[in-house]
Amino acid sequence: MADVRANPMDRRQLLAMIGRATSAAVMYQAMISLGHAAESDFQGPIRLEGDPRGASVVILGAGVAGMTAALELSKAGYKVQVLEYRDRAGGRSWSLRGGDTYTELGGFTQTCGFDNGLYINPGPWRIPYHHRALLHYCKTLGVKLEPFVELNANSFLHSSAAFGGKPQRFRHVMADFNGYVSELLSKAANQGKLDDEVTQEDRETLLAALKNWGALDRNCQYTPARASQMRGYDKDAGGGPDGAPVPSRPISRDDILRSGLWAYLNFPLTYEYAQTLFQPVGGMDMIAQAFAREVGSLIRFNTKVTEIAQSDSGVSVSYVDAQSGGAGGQIKADWCVCTIPLSVLSQVRTNFSGPMQEAIDAVPYAPAIKVGLQFKRRFWEEDEAIYGGISFTDLPIGQISYPSTDYQKSGKGVLLGAYMFGVSAVEFTALAPAERVRRTVEYGSQIHPQVSEEFDNGIAVAWHRVPWTLGCYGMWKEDTRKQHYKNLCAIDGRTVLAGEHCSYVNAWQEGAILAALSAIERLHKRVVSGT
Amino acid sequence: MTRKRQISIALVLAAAGGSGVALADSAGVVGANAFPEKDGQGLYAGICQGCHMPDGKGAVGAGAYPALVKNEKLAVSGYPMDLVIYGQKAMPGFGGFLDDAQVAAVVNYIRTHFGNEYKDAVSAEDVKAARQPGYRYFTLD
Numbered sequence: 001m002a003d004v005r006a007n008p009m010d011r012r013q014l015l016a017m018i019g020r021a022t023s024a025a026v027m028y029q030a031m032i033s034l035g036h037a038a039e040s041d042f043q044g045p046i047r048l049e050g051d052p053r054g055a056s057v058v059i060l061g062a063g064v065a066g067m068t069a070a071l072e073l074s075k076a077g078y079k080v081q082v083l084e085y086r087d088r089a090g091g092r093s094w095s096l097r098g099g100d101t102y103t104e105l106g107g108f109t110q111t112c113g114f115d116n117g118l119y120i121n122p123g124p125w126r127i128p129y130h131h132r133a134l135l136h137y138c139k140t141l142g143v144k145l146e147p148f149v150e151l152n153a154n155s156f157l158h159s160s161a162a163f164g165g166k167p168q169r170f171r172h173v174m175a176d177f178n179g180y181v182s183e184l185l186s187k188a189a190n191q192g193k194l195d196d197e198v199t200q201e202d203r204e205t206l207l208a209a210l211k212n213w214g215a216l217d218r219n220c221q222y223t224p225a226r227a228s229q230m231r232g233y234d235k236d237a238g239g240g241p242d243g244a245p246v247p248s249r250p251i252s253r254d255d256i257l258r259s260g261l262w263a264y265l266n267f268p269l270t271y272e273y274a275q276t277l278f279q280p281v282g283g284m285d286m287i288a289q290a291f292a293r294e295v296g297s298l299i300r301f302n303t304k305v306t307e308i309a310q311s312d313s314g315v316s317v318s319y320v321d322a323q324s325g326g327a328g329g330q331i332k333a334d335w336c337v338c339t340i341p342l343s344v345l346s347q348v349r350t351n352f353s354g355p356m357q358e359a360i361d362a363v364p365y366a367p368a369i370k371v372g373l374q375f376k377r378r379f380w381e382e383d384e385a386i387y388g389g390i391s392f393t394d395l396p397i398g399q400i401s402y403p404s405t406d407y408q409k410s411g412k413g414v415l416l417g418a419y420m421f422g423v424s425a426v427e428f429t430a431l432a433p434a435e436r437v438r439r440t441v442e443y444g445s446q447i448h449p450q451v452s453e454e455f456d457n458g459i460a461v462a463w464h465r466v467p468w469t470l471g472c473y474g475m476w477k478e479d480t481r482k483q484h485y486k487n488l489c490a491i492d493g494r495t496v497l498a499g500e501h502c503s504y505v506n507a508w509q510e511g512a513i514l515a516a517l518s519a520i521e522r523l524h525k526r527v528v529s530g531t
Numbered sequence: 532m533t534r535k536r537q538i539s540i541a542l543v544l545a546a547a548g549g550s551g552v553a554l555a556d557s558a559g560v561v562g563a564n565a566f567p568e569k570d571g572q573g574l575y576a577g578i579c580q581g582c583h584m585p586d587g588k589g590a591v592g593a594g595a596y597p598a599l600v601k602n603e604k605l606a607v608s609g610y611p612m613d614l615v616i617y618g619q620k621a622m623p624g625f626g627g628f629l630d631d632a633q634v635a636a637v638v639n640y641i642r643t644h645f646g647n648e649y650k651d652a653v654s655a656e657d658v659k660a661a662r663q664p665g666y667r668y669f670t671l672d
Binding site for chain 1: 584
């Protein structure tokens with residue numbers, strides 16, 4: 001069989017075969033194990049053909065899903081209005097810059113103190129190369145992209161329980177793990193222990209491959225001279241009479257294995273996260289701004305939806321002013337595309353069908369924390385030669401990510417000081433913002449001592465306290481997916497839902513766009529066919 | 532998905548090298564599948580107040596977090612027990628991350644604070660009885 005990854009049609013056929021033979025839940029599991037759960041099935045720009053004959057649509061939410069729907073439906077001839085809770089477009093796709101104030105639920109206000117030109121993306125922050133729908137809109141809307149560095153061989157891997165808490169360079173752990181595993185396997189092969197597994201000829205090939213992959217010496221051992229080609233040197237090569245490099249000694253095999261740091265090695269090689277990834281130049285909200293240039297005139301801001309009432313002939317959406325709760329009104333339209341996150345939608349009064357409402361009510365929202373920290377200088381570049389990329393740690397902060405832009409620029413710099421999920425994210429959500437920043441600095445200084453010295457200011461976003469989302473993204477599990485997902489995505493009367501929650505690419509902008517395209521494609525078919 | 536992978540990575544680390552330093556005021560290591568607090572007040576401060584707020588008054592944005600202050604829905608102890616274990620709508624359930632004693636502690640705390648005075652405390656055994664056998668809890672990611 002041809003490589004199923006090479007041809008999208010073969011892959012879908014394979015998955016469809018699995019799907020026919022088993023339940024949808026098993027198919028989903030198969031998709032995950034095949035590494036497909038977070039990819040995109042975008043096949044090219046949407047074509048909505050046929051005349052909607054002046055049909056009107058009210059779109060709820062001016063995030064990436066809502067604006068995709070607004071753009072394509074208005075191009076197709078629909079009369080479009082968009083209602084948005086915030087005072088701006090973009091939803092979760094958002095950037096914070098110096099001078100921005102942000103008030104979270106509970107009334108805790110932060111003012112971002114970043115220098116001009118510096119920013120943090122508290123929501124989405126990178127775009128994989130296979131997120132082709134989003135990349136399509138970036139191209140057509142003129143959003144300039146630059147590479148986002150995911151894998152930096154010089155970043156740190158850290159465990160508080162390994163090496164006395166001293167962070168290790170990614171390249172050391174990677175080279176030494178690969179070297180020792182190759183050495184062990186070569187030893188087994190040379191001792192005839194694999195003779196039941198491989199032919200004589202294949203054994204020779206395997207040994208050659210391991211020598212190459214693991215940077216082994218001519219005796220199939222992982223020793224400094226060759227290892228240094230992978231892991232780096234104690235003294236780098238230089239010029240002049242003392243220019244010869246000095247090889248470095250690998251970390252001991254036992255220490256490498258017991259540290260557990262090898263667990264981080266293939267993360268930046270997974271399909272979901274492998275390079276090349278991108279970020280918009282100047283901040284993720286460049287995407288929102290680009291969409292807003294096209295459809296901004298259709299958006300009614302500061303509008304909080306309170307009811308969605310549909311009948312045989314149309315939809316009536318009631319709203320109030322998002323700030324005051326007063327000055328209400330109603331928008332009527334033939335159809336509704338609702339992209340409100342389920343965390344909010346589950347509180348909106350609706351007359352959706354039972355299965356639809358049960359689906360809306362079945363999706364809890366995940367906690368997440370992002371903390372942006374400004375430093376007086378880009379110490380990670382100046383002192384550590386780390387340019388972009390991510391260091392990983394088992395401390396609650398989870399990771400530190402260095403900016404993939406403005407390399408070697410003088411002056412202050414901003415990095416991502418924490419990106420947290422799960423238990424740690426819940427606990428940090430419960431703290432006051434200043435305390436989140438303080439602890440992030442404290443943890444960060446265990447990886448980079450310069451953090452305490454060079455810290456300038458910070459801003460912390462806890463997604464359960466974001467007033468327009470009440471959570472970071474919708475969480476599915478196997479049984480809820482099986483029971484509710486298709487109902488959630490189905491057109492219900494005159495309304496269809498869209499958003500990352502209506503996708504298998506959860507928590508990515510790609511999921512939001514693909515959900516929107518699917519929703520409007522199906523809606524348009526119904527409109528044009530008159531059903 | 533970054534979250535699931537990050538948590539599975541850290542669980543491996545915890546198995547490999549022993550779990551990380553248990554800092555007294557820490558939020559626990561990445562990938563921890565349990566909350567460290569044991570008493571009701573600590574659990575409320577560490578978990579619940581993120582949404583229901585330190586004063587128990589909840590919050591209102593595009594949607595709302597209900598106030599726990601003088602909340603009559605707390606009168607029947609089974610209701611807050613169910614919510615803490617299983618969640619409801621957008622609220623995640625914490626049953627996969629709290630043991631029976633912790634659930635009892637936080638339920639009892641909420642029902643005796645914030646102007647609530649429900650004296651029929653729940654026990655760890657009550658929580659155990661409220662858990663459905665074989666139920667697959669949500670993770671928090």
